Amino acid sequence: xxxxxxxxxxxxxxxxxxxxxxxxxxxxxxxxxxxxxxxxxxxxxxxxxxxxxxxxxxxxxxxxxxxxxxxxxxxxxxxxxxxxxxxxxxxxxxxxxxxxxxxxxxxxxxxxxxxxxxxxxxxxxxxxxxxxxxxxxxxxxxxxxxxxxxxxxxxxxxxxxxxxxxxxxxxxxxxxxxxxxxxxxxxxxxxxxxxxxxxxxxxxxxxxxxxxxxxxxxxxxxxxxxxxxxxxxxxxxxxxxxxxxxxxxxxxxxxxxxxxxxxxxxxxxxxxxxxxxxxxxxxxxxxxxxxxxxxxxxxxxxxxxxxxxxxxxxxxxxxxxxxxxxxxxxxxxxxxxxxxxxxxxxxxxxxxxxxxxxxxxxxxxxxxxxxxxxxxxxxxxxxxxxxxxxxxxxxxxxxxxxxxxxxxxxxxxxxxxxxxxxxxxxxxxxxxxxxxxxxxxxxxxxxxxxxxxxxxxxxxxxxxxxxxxxxxxxxxxxxxxxxxxxxxxxxxxxxxxxxxxxxxxxxxxxxxxxxxxx
Amino acid sequence: xxxxxxxxxxxxxxxxxxxxxxxxxxxxxxxxxxxxxxxxxxxxxxxxxxxxxxxxxxxxxxxxxxxxxxxxxxxxxxxxxxxxxxxxxxxxxxxxxxxxxxxxxxxxxxxxxxxxxxxxxxxxxxxxxxxxxxxxxxxxxxxxxxxxxxxxxxxxxxxxxxxxxxxxxxxxxxxxxxxxxxxxxxxxxxxxxxxxxxxxxxxxxxxxxxxxxxxxxxxxxxxxxxxxxxxxxxxxxxxxxxxxxxxxxxxxxxxxxxxxxxxxxxxxxxxxxxxxxxxxxxxxxxxxxxxxxxxxxxxxxxxxxxxxxxxxx
Numbered sequence: 001x002x003x004x005x006x007x008x009x010x011x012x013x014x015x016x017x018x019x020x021x022x023x024x025x026x027x028x029x030x031x032x033x034x035x036x037x038x039x040x041x042x043x044x045x046x047x048x049x050x051x052x053x054x055x056x057x058x059x060x061x062x063x064x065x066x067x068x069x070x071x072x073x074x075x076x077x078x079x080x081x082x083x084x085x086x087x088x089x090x091x092x093x094x095x096x097x098x099x100x101x102x103x104x105x106x107x108x109x110x111x112x113x114x115x116x117x118x119x120x121x122x123x124x125x126x127x128x129x130x131x132x133x134x135x136x137x138x139x140x141x142x143x144x145x146x147x148x149x150x151x152x153x154x155x156x157x158x159x160x161x162x163x164x165x166x167x168x169x170x171x172x173x174x175x176x177x178x179x180x181x182x183x184x185x186x187x188x189x190x191x192x193x194x195x196x197x198x199x200x201x202x203x204x205x206x207x208x209x210x211x212x213x214x215x216x217x218x219x220x221x222x223x224x225x226x227x228x229x230x231x232x233x234x235x236x237x238x239x240x241x242x243x244x245x246x247x248x249x250x251x252x253x254x255x256x257x258x259x260x261x262x263x264x265x266x267x268x269x270x271x272x273x274x275x276x277x278x279x280x281x282x283x284x285x286x287x288x289x290x291x292x293x294x295x296x297x298x299x300x301x302x303x304x305x306x307x308x309x310x311x312x313x314x315x316x317x318x319x320x321x322x323x324x325x326x327x328x329x330x331x332x333x334x335x336x337x338x339x340x341x342x343x344x345x346x347x348x349x350x351x352x353x354x355x356x357x358x359x360x361x362x363x364x365x366x367x368x369x370x371x372x373x374x375x376x377x378x379x380x381x382x383x384x385x386x387x388x389x390x391x392x393x394x395x396x397x398x399x400x401x402x403x404x405x406x407x408x409x410x411x412x413x414x415x416x417x418x419x420x421x422x423x424x425x426x427x428x429x430x431x432x433x434x435x436x437x438x439x440x441x442x443x444x445x446x447x448x449x450x451x452x453x454x455x456x457x458x459x460x461x462x463x464x465x466x467x468x469x470x471x472x473x474x475x476x477x478x479x480x481x482x483x484x485x486x487x488x489x490x491x492x493x494x495x496x497x498x499x500x501x502x503x504x505x506x507x508x509x510x511x512x513x514x515x516x517x518x
Numbered sequence: 519x520x521x522x523x524x525x526x527x528x529x530x531x532x533x534x535x536x537x538x539x540x541x542x543x544x545x546x547x548x549x550x551x552x553x554x555x556x557x558x559x560x561x562x563x564x565x566x567x568x569x570x571x572x573x574x575x576x577x578x579x580x581x582x583x584x585x586x587x588x589x590x591x592x593x594x595x596x597x598x599x600x601x602x603x604x605x606x607x608x609x610x611x612x613x614x615x616x617x618x619x620x621x622x623x624x625x626x627x628x629x630x631x632x633x634x635x636x637x638x639x640x641x642x643x644x645x646x647x648x649x650x651x652x653x654x655x656x657x658x659x660x661x662x663x664x665x666x667x668x669x670x671x672x673x674x675x676x677x678x679x680x681x682x683x684x685x686x687x688x689x690x691x692x693x694x695x696x697x698x699x700x701x702x703x704x705x706x707x708x709x710x711x712x713x714x715x716x717x718x719x720x721x722x723x724x725x726x727x728x729x730x731x732x733x734x735x736x737x738x739x740x741x742x743x744x745x746x747x748x749x750x751x752x753x754x755x756x757x758x759x760x761x762x763x764x765x766x767x768x769x770x771x772x773x774x775x776x777x778x779x780x781x782x783x784x785x786x787x788x789x790x791x792x793x794x795x796x797x798x799x800x801x802x803x804x805x806x807x808x809x810x811x812x813x814x815x816x817x818x819x820x821x822x823x824x825x826x827x828x829x830x831x
Binding site: 057060061063066136137138140141188191192208209210211212236237238239240242243246247249250252253393394397399400401404432 | 600612789
């Protein structure tokens with residue numbers, strides 16, 4: 001399923017690379033802040049009331065590994081670890097961990113049961129991760145690095161790694177690996193009847209298939225009744241923004257995602273409040289940069305980068321914000337000295353001339369949701385004499401070809417939340433997103449150094465250097481961050497704010513929410 | 519009459535076979551792989567090949583067509599690539615909402631269309647002109663726009679009906695009926711205009727027939743002539759329009775489903791087409807085609823009942 005936000009830009013699991021994530025990954029787990037993952041949301045008398053949320057549709061499948069946006073997944077499911085508001089990896093179903101180059105060992109929480117009564121233990125973790133890694137799933141890729149999984153004992157699981165992967169713990173905070181009942185996975189029922197360990201369990205009897213999915217507080221939830229404010233969460237599937245705004249006004253729903261233009265129309269309604277948080281990142285990629293390629297010359301790439309004017313896109317799509325680099329300030333990989341490429345046509349022309357004005361006459365592919373952006377870029381590149389013809393294809397065709405090497409230039413989301421993952425996905429010589437299979441010796445040396453630094457304190461600085469080289473070589477540029485806009489009726493709900501788990505779409509801080517006045 | 523039914527049933531079989539063949543071929547002719555849709559943006563050529571093998575998409579297309587057709591004949595429409603659920607179950611879950619909406623739209627179209635058409639035919643002058651103008655407006659209004667206006671006025675502003683309208687009939691018949699009102703009107707208004715025009719024309723022709731003069735001379739009341747005799751004869755061409763209208767309503771219901779958040783087959787098929795979930799697309803189209811063929815059969819039989827001249831001799 002794709003919801004409204006997906007029309008604006010591609011979205012796949014995007015998770016923030018967060019400062020200290022890598023450092024924490026190997027520190028042996030850290031103290032457990034609370035048995036309750038969100039004490040802030042505690043309601044003195046336990047959960048009460050019904051929260052009605054609309055994200056515009058329902059997942060086609062609730063099975064782990066399916067394209068299930070966070071706003072759905074984080075109702076019935078939990079992950080092994082999570083990111084807190086400071087970007088620190090914190091315990092959820094795993095209470096501590098230890099990572100080496102060869103393995104990530106996790107100690108699991110005791111007395112956790114799935115909604116269908118199955119016990120949460122090492123075998124359950126193994127079954128979940130294997131089903132995602134080996135199945136027909138959207139998130140198999142990030143888990144391929146796990147060579148094998150050992151259930152060391154009932155509450156200890158060891159993930160044996162094919163190669164050092166300091167970002168794996170961060171990956172486990174995301175929708176790549178929600179923990180579902182192994183019984184439901186084996187039976188195949190999990191696709192339509194989610195059974196996780198989260199505070200709210202799916203209530204089929206109170207649901208209307210296709211219209212409303214109801215989740216009620218799970219009495220055996222390990223966090224206890226004080227961990228959440230609402231007794232019931234109902235998810236709705238109102239795909240049309242006008243209808244969703246109407247339902248919010250009439251009280252049929254309490255929270256919905258929305259386009260900024262629609263918010264403008266209803267924001268004078270008493271009680272309407274909103275929050276926007278960065279949820280999607282995208283940028284152009286120069287794929288044909290190998291010897292003889294259209295973008296082999298770094299000056300040609302730089303010229304193209306200076307020709308791009310992201311401010312035009314941010315005016316057309318007000319929920320986009322321009323950035324100088326992939327990682328935001330405070331995230332590992334951010335480099336303060338990297339200023340990116342501010343639009344400068346004269347400089348673009350100068351650099352293109354310096355490269356000898358080699359002809360750039362290419363065809364690129366766009367999806368319906370980013371075609372407008374790509375056409376803007378094509379017209380800007382035309383100003384320095386680069387001819388880019390944009391053809392629009394349906395999402396499946398776009399997804400399978402835009403980064404396959406068939407096109408010299410691509411525009412898509414870069415979902416990676418750690419610099420290790422970003423480098424390994426797009427820039428390393430053997431990266432799947434580097435069809436030209438070229439990598440400068442300088443970049444390789446810097447990346448090797450950063451990887452070797454592992455989880456040490458200097459790793460962050462070394463990854464910042466990798467970011468600088470990627471920018472200087474103009475392997476990509478024109479970074480944009482798309483925001484998710486969530487609107488709620490504050491006369492009925494309080495405690496709403498942006499989720500602590502960043503770079504996820506259709507999400508709100510469910511556990512902190514409570515009925516107004518309670 | 520039996521001959522008519524048998525001949526139409528015999529025709530239905532090749533019709534379904536052709537639809538099945540065309541749908542199967544079309545889905546596999548469109549570019550892009552279902553495996554790519556499942557794997558999303560992180561798909562690599564290698565992972566796409568692996569998943570295609572798991573889905574059986576590496577087998578020859580003709581072999582897959584034969585397998586699929588044989589299973590479909592046995593009531594098995596396959597398994598969804600995305601949800602891994604049987605397509606038959608998925609369609610059975612979604613079809614009630616679509617059928618509710620389509621039948622609701624049809625009821626609005628027939629009630630309004632025939633009523634206004636008859637009124638227009640028997641009341642020449644201003645009523646006829648007003649109804650004529652109204653049908654022109656009805657034909658030109660896009661259903662999605664009209665549905666949105668209805669929703670904003672009656673659900674949002676006045677609060678008479680819910681925005682999230684659909685409740686299964688089996689859960690709460692009254693709530694179901696309440697939820698059906700706006701979507702049925704939105705869906706049926708265009709078809710009502712079409713049927714009104716058709717009815718008016720047929721009624722004017724029927725009322726000008728010599729038998730009407732004979733009945734009048736025999737002292738039969740005008741009301742009885744209109745409702746008992748002229749309307750029956752006028753229904754023959756209207757029935758043909760009704761069959762066509764039903765097919766249009768099924769297609770249009772997909773748009774209305776979107777506005778009123780109806781969990782119908784339209785939304786399922788739309789997401790399945792985008793996600794290249796071929797078994798669902800193929801199963802959905804075959805079921806809809808079978809429905810339309812069944813309805814055509816029903817209309818042909820009704821046509822034969824109303825007009826003995828069209829029955830096979």
